[in-house]
Amino acid sequence: MSRLLPLFGFLLLVALFGFGIWWNTGHDPHDIASPLIDQPAPAFALPVLGEPERTIDKASLLGRPYLLNVFASWCIECVHEHPILMTRAKELGVPLVGFNYKDEPADATAWLAKHGNPFDTIVADRDGRAGIDFGVYAAPETFLIDAKGVIRYKRIGPITPDVLDNEIRPAIAALAKESP
């Protein structure tokens, strides 16, 4: 009987893996829990894209919630995501801060000129070090940061209309309820 134990253990694993494959077909694997959720956003001080003499830091953004969208001109998925930001970012009611990740400022500016600029402000993380602190896997990623500077939501991968309606809007609505 005891010799069957390894087999049973393995069958348990198989059930778990089968579940994993099934789960991933129904869920978006981009939806990874970030250890940063409900943690204060890492401190950063980054130059504004196109105005390198001006720096924006975490403290200057406190006071109201905002969406931080990680993008780059080299990122293909960002092009797919961009139209949604262009058309629907305004209706969310929170500022959209661009986080230009590992990009040359000139390339980023040209890219925005071509595809449009949905952002209220853009900070440039040219060498990606602030990105490391934010745990950026790959662009695009989107963080919802509340008025106290705490990360409340994170999306890895492009924002789709579905994600916008079912995840980001409810998350913003929840924030509004918290602090009337």
Next chain:
Amino acid sequence: MIPELGQFALVLALLLAIAQGVLPIVGAWRGNAALMAVARPAAAGQGVFVFAAMAVLIYAFLSFDFSVAYVADNSNLALPWYYRVTAVWGAHEGSMLLWVTILNVWSVALAALSRHLPQAFVARVLGVLGLIGVGFIAFILFTSNPFMRELPMPVDGGDLNPVLQDPGMTFHPPVLYMGYVGFSVAFAFSIAALLGGEMEQAWVRWARPWTNVAWAFLTLGIVAGSWWAYAELGWGGWWFWDPVENASFMPWLVGVALIHAQAVTEKRGSLPAWTVLLSLFAFSLSLLGTFLVRSGVLTSVHAFASDPRRGLYILGFLVIVIGGSLLLYAIRAPKVATGKPFAPLSRETGIMVANLLFTTAAAMVLLGTLFPLIGDALNLGRVSVGPPYFGFLFVLLMAPAVLLLPFGPYLRWGRAEGRQLTSMALRAGVAAVICAIVAAFFVQGHLRAIAGVAGAVWVGAGTLAYVIKRWREMPRGRRYPAEMAGMLVAHAGVAIFLIGVMLSESLSIERDVRLAPGASATIGGYDFRFDGVAETEGPNWRADEGTVTILRDGATVGTMHPQKRTYSRGQVQTESAIDAGLFRDIYVALGEPMDANDVQGAWALRLYHKPFVRWIWLGGLFMMAGGLFAAAERRFRAKKTPAAAAVDAEPKGSLA
């Protein structure tokens, strides 16, 4: 036309693998010598065609054949030739082909070097390897074909992930796979033994050198991967408990248990069922690692594109291979209570305890790696466990292993005497305490560093004491047979590794500084003078290259050139500069210019001083060397009867 030849070669390899997997096993079962004789030529033939397919893919990369989708995705005209070769395994399809290629390296080597083994046994071993080949070649042909054409052909290709454009990456994957896949040989030996019911010690003796060599390769592969992460990722870290790293570490842990269990079974005939089970586990974990990385079930930083169809295929394959072998084990496993009996205080017991610690550690890593998935299954929400979980539990499980390690060689087979153990423990313990006290003055009271020195000296002094004992008590020429030397070198590696981990983890200094040209910063007793940034260029990148001069007490120690590269496809990659030394590494990464329009001005820099960090990899290399020395033991090649050979190698084992 040529890429189609590669595909055609793979189809032929698949057919030969089917022949190799079916006919010899049937032959061994029926006692038909003609069918058994198919094994070697079929293995050689499969090898030839798989190597041909690999050569075709390499040729496609070297000749810029962008009509092949895989080549177009992973290389371009500006990529230097050596990175075009390594781009072959830079993504999913090619790394699966590398897997099969290396499986064939092992099969062909086994076919060539197994002439002295019984024919039925070799037939079964090669048959099992053939069946594994069938599974993987079919996987490549049906779900991950690297020879797929892309029309119209692009003028130029994409790029190999710049993170992979590093010398460390050129040999890390093949070496790691040599280890991973090498456990298939121990697995095949065990399955052959279960099928044939030959549970004598003989087959374990044949399997031992293969297991040791595979384990040594795995060790080297993990060391290379860790060193690459340290040099290339620019965070100064050397291990991240990432699912992909864990996937290679679990078979390594079980491999440690396996090579020790094999020694018990071979020499004493004890624990045969445990040895069989561990060989099944080691290879199962290698396959599981492949599954975890390839299926997209777990998301990881290094995971390549995932595809549920591939996941389902590999899961099915896992069920057949692992489930089948564990079922076979349940039916045919030898009785546990065979072999010579042993006392509670004996080398057998010591190895069993160590084995339990290592397999538990592997299970702990597996649990941590799968935790996000378990969280989903039990609806606990998105949970993942990180370095705190692994760091805490791993240290908890390995601390007793470190404590017990020096006793190992002193323990006699069957029944050990307490007197020798206490005298060794007394000497090593005193040495450890003295060194810890001395170290305490140098490390500013960092407890982990002190504990590291104590642990390392305990292991090192205990091992050295045994070296001296052998030198005194044994006649010249019989003092250190290869197997014994391997064990001692590997154990010394543990001591070196401990120093590296504990000292570098607790004493490293990291600082972010902003420096104008000519300005300096001081850490760890070194002055870092920033001498400005200049433009430089490589084959497919241009870079801002900083110059940092390292001074100690006013004298120049070295000049370092950290870079920030922009590759031709636009990706930016930081190339840190490392001044390596046996006792400390100095590590400089270039950040950002303070003013983007003035690269001649001040820059942000990240500076590290990491004492003893090299010892981490040095310890790993010692362990690898130990595995290889032990594999060279003359007894494994001899055709003597096991009993005579065992007596030869193990003089004065006091038999119970």
